[in-house]
Amino acid sequence: MAIDVLLYDAYGTLWDPLSVMKRCDSCWPGKGAQVSQLWRTKQLEATWLRSLMGRYVPFSTVTREALQYACEALKLSLQQDHESELMGEYLKLATFPDVADAFMKKPAARTGILSNGSPDMLDPLVKHSGLKFDAVLSVDAAKIFKPAPAAYQIAVERFGAPKEKIGFVTSNFWDAAGAKSFGFQVYWINRAGVAAERLGFQPDRVLKSLAAL
Amino acid sequence: MAIDVLLYDAYGTLWDPLSVMKRCDSCWPGKGAQVSQLWRTKQLEATWLRSLMGRYVPFSTVTREALQYACEALKLSLQQDHESELMGEYLKLATFPDVADAFMKKPAARTGILSNGSPDMLDPLVKHSGLKFDAVLSVDAAKIFKPAPAAYQIAVERFGAPKEKIGFVTSNFWDAAGAKSFGFQVYWINRAGVAAERLGFQPDRVLKSLAAL
Numbered sequence: 001m002a003i004d005v006l007l008y009d010a011y012g013t014l015w016d017p018l019s020v021m022k023r024c025d026s027c028w029p030g031k032g033a034q035v036s037q038l039w040r041t042k043q044l045e046a047t048w049l050r051s052l053m054g055r056y057v058p059f060s061t062v063t064r065e066a067l068q069y070a071c072e073a074l075k076l077s078l079q080q081d082h083e084s085e086l087m088g089e090y091l092k093l094a095t096f097p098d099v100a101d102a103f104m105k106k107p108a109a110r111t112g113i114l115s116n117g118s119p120d121m122l123d124p125l126v127k128h129s130g131l132k133f134d135a136v137l138s139v140d141a142a143k144i145f146k147p148a149p150a151a152y153q154i155a156v157e158r159f160g161a162p163k164e165k166i167g168f169v170t171s172n173f174w175d176a177a178g179a180k181s182f183g184f185q186v187y188w189i190n191r192a193g194v195a196a197e198r199l200g201f202q203p204d205r206v207l208k209s210l211a212a213l
Numbered sequence: 214m215a216i217d218v219l220l221y222d223a224y225g226t227l228w229d230p231l232s233v234m235k236r237c238d239s240c241w242p243g244k245g246a247q248v249s250q251l252w253r254t255k256q257l258e259a260t261w262l263r264s265l266m267g268r269y270v271p272f273s274t275v276t277r278e279a280l281q282y283a284c285e286a287l288k289l290s291l292q293q294d295h296e297s298e299l300m301g302e303y304l305k306l307a308t309f310p311d312v313a314d315a316f317m318k319k320p321a322a323r324t325g326i327l328s329n330g331s332p333d334m335l336d337p338l339v340k341h342s343g344l345k346f347d348a349v350l351s352v353d354a355a356k357i358f359k360p361a362p363a364a365y366q367i368a369v370e371r372f373g374a375p376k377e378k379i380g381f382v383t384s385n386f387w388d389a390a391g392a393k394s395f396g397f398q399v400y401w402i403n404r405a406g407v408a409a410e411r412l413g414f415q416p417d418r419v420l421k422s423l424a425a426l
Binding site for chain 1: 265266267268270278282285286390407408409410413414
């Protein structure tokens with residue numbers, strides 16, 4: 001079916017949250033990979049748990065707190081200037097290598113981002129990258145994180161398109177399952193060739209890179 | 214404040230899900246720890262994600278699927294008899310070493326279990342252990358997993374007690390945060406002395422073992 005809107009997830013799909021690893025490694029030599037992975041894991045968990053508890057807070061809060069947790073759990077001291085520096089890194093994450101090419105040509109459909117990121121994180125990130133979209137949408141408008149249906153609904157309303165005419169592009173399998181359950185056409189970008197989680201829904205297409213879109 | 218009901222979480226609090234490790238190790242020599250940890254991680258994640266998606270399925274389904282995922286992700290073949298055997302292990306998990314003593318004396322309050330486990334898993338597990346409770350409650354009655362408020366509400370209705378007179382005992386920090394957000398008095402059993410996650414709520418008491426209750 002033809003697509004009216006191509007809607008992208010941000011973190012993990014266009015931008016690589018693990019690109020903070022180098023900066024983590026300069027703060028805690030030899031521990032960069034461990035810190036950045038635990039940081040990301042706990043950031044995601046907190047979005048799901050707080051949403052289920054009905055206690056939404058912006059992604060910037062979740063991200064800062066997950067960094068604090070990761071340092072405490074790994075018994076690393078987190079100085080104020082390290083915290084500020086690493087939170088700052090999140091505003092200029094690297095894009096994945098396949099992003100530049102994928103956005104070189106003019107898209108056939110309207111494009112957008114639908115991200116867990118709060119506007120205070122997402123807007124500077126998009127600006128820094130130079131990528132252009134018709135709309136940059138944050139779940140903050142619904143005060144609940146993906147994969148809750150209310151989060152995906154934001155894009156339906158903003159674009160005024162039926163959900164089955166929205167193509168949703170994500171590298172996070174749980175996000176692909178949530179978007180499919182909601183009713184989007186879903187493209188799962190599985191760059192690393194990982195196993196699909198079992199969440200009751202499968203993406204419409206599995207692609208190895210954005211280039212294959 | 215006095216407590217009318219002492220309500221326990223099951224998996225991770227009274228029973229150790231990682232006690233399946235030995236059996237996993239006999240199925241996949243040298244890989245038991247890895248399989249059992251990934252199994253548990255994905256089992257929990259699926260409860261949160263499916264709840265947020267509004268797509269509840271019983272814990273037995275989530276548990277079986279998480280085992281299948283863990284094997285695929287670790288590139289281990291899962292034969293039908295291994296799957297049945299390991300699902301069977303979940304019905305006779307080991308209790309933690311501090312459980313027996315804690316349940317030796319007659320409790321001053323009514324006691325119960327409130328678990329993510331579906332009745333088909335939870336009831337045989339409790340029976341096998343020989344532990345006695347006034348009520349064994351499954352979130353299956355609300356068709357959503359903890360830490361959603363509707364899951365904790367089941368105990369309020371079953372016991373007819375105000376939430377602030379229910380003492381909730383759990384080793385899972387996210388469960389402690391969810392129960393506190395809901396309004397229970399919360400005892401976090403932190404046997405391993407791990408860092409507290411940042412979820413906006415703190416337990417009322419942190420104890421090293423059930424013996425300190």
